[in-house]
Amino acid sequence: MQYPHAALQAMHVKKTAMVLPEPEGKRIGQSGVGKDISLLVLGDSSAAGVGVSNQNDALTGQLVSELAEDHRVSWQLIAQSGATTGWAREVLLQENPLNAQFVVVALGVNDVKNGVPLRVWQARIQQVLDLLADRHGASGIYWSALPPMGRFPLLPDPLRQLLGQRSDRFDAALRGLLERHPAGRHLPLDLDLDESHMASDGFHPGPLIYKQWAQKAADMIRDDQDLNKGATTLLG
Known part of the structure; x- marks a missing residue:
């Protein structure tokens, strides 16, 4: 940390922060009727749905529900609290997740x-x-923007300000990498982070934020499908 006070704050937050469990519910399945598509959700505690009690109210459940209105969705969730981008790389190297046309990623915090x-x-x-893209068949990788950590209710200043600035720099770098990758898409997270819509820990999304996030991802996936109507998919 840039300032000693912020480093002390970080240690205090880590020691005293409420630890919420990952929600119950299925992490793999099929839903809906229509054109076959496949979906992988990959990431950290927000991808895992921390902040709600059931996967139906989390990012994956709400995204699958959106897409299943007009598709038959084969889907899988691979996520865990504390996950980093390095963790995701090892999972993809060592495990055999669903080969998915569409991947929604939540990593970076x-x-x-x-x-x-x-x-x-x-x-x-x-x-x-x-x-x-090369090993798991993804044609659309929707990497969620880093959230504005400078607005997280849990974090005190100056820690909140410093992490906010750092997350902004990381997100700018992420956007640049995604623009240069054929399958990469930057999924904006201009969501309503009002404290009343956050989880009780002041750090994770609540159901409304997960719903908004899922709707944005579904809209981007549908837009890409409209551009690639001749493309069929996959299945792992």
């Missing part, structure tokens, strides 16, 4: 707060993008 150097993070993003 833990890299930011754990002090991972920006250049290291960029290299890991590139590795994850290449693995998803």
Whole structure:
């Protein structure tokens, strides 16, 4: 941290922060009727749905519900609290997730707060993008923007300000990498982070924020499908 006071705040937050569980519910399945598509959600505690009690109200559940209105969706969630981009790279190298046409990624917050150097993070993003596209068949990788950590209710100043500035720098680098990757898409997170819509820990999304996030991802996926109507998919 840039200031000793912020470093002390970070230690205090880590020691005293409420730890919420990952929600119950299925992490793989099929839903809907229509054209076959496949979906992988990959990431950290927000991808895992921390902040709600059931996967139906989390990012994956709400995204699948959106897409299943007019598609038959084969889907899988691979996520865990504390996950970093390096963790995702190892999962993709060592495990055999669903080969998915569409991947929604939520990674970066833990890299930011754990002090991972920006250049290291960029290299890991590139590795994850290449693995998803080349090894797992993804034609659309929707990497969620880093959230505005400078607005998280849990964090005190100056820690909140410093993490906010760092997350902004990381997100700018992420956007640049995604623009240069054929399958990469930057999924904006201009969401309503009013404290009343956050989870009780002041750090994770609540159901309304997950719903907004899922709707944005579904809209981007549908837009890409409209541009590629001749493309069929996949299945892993």
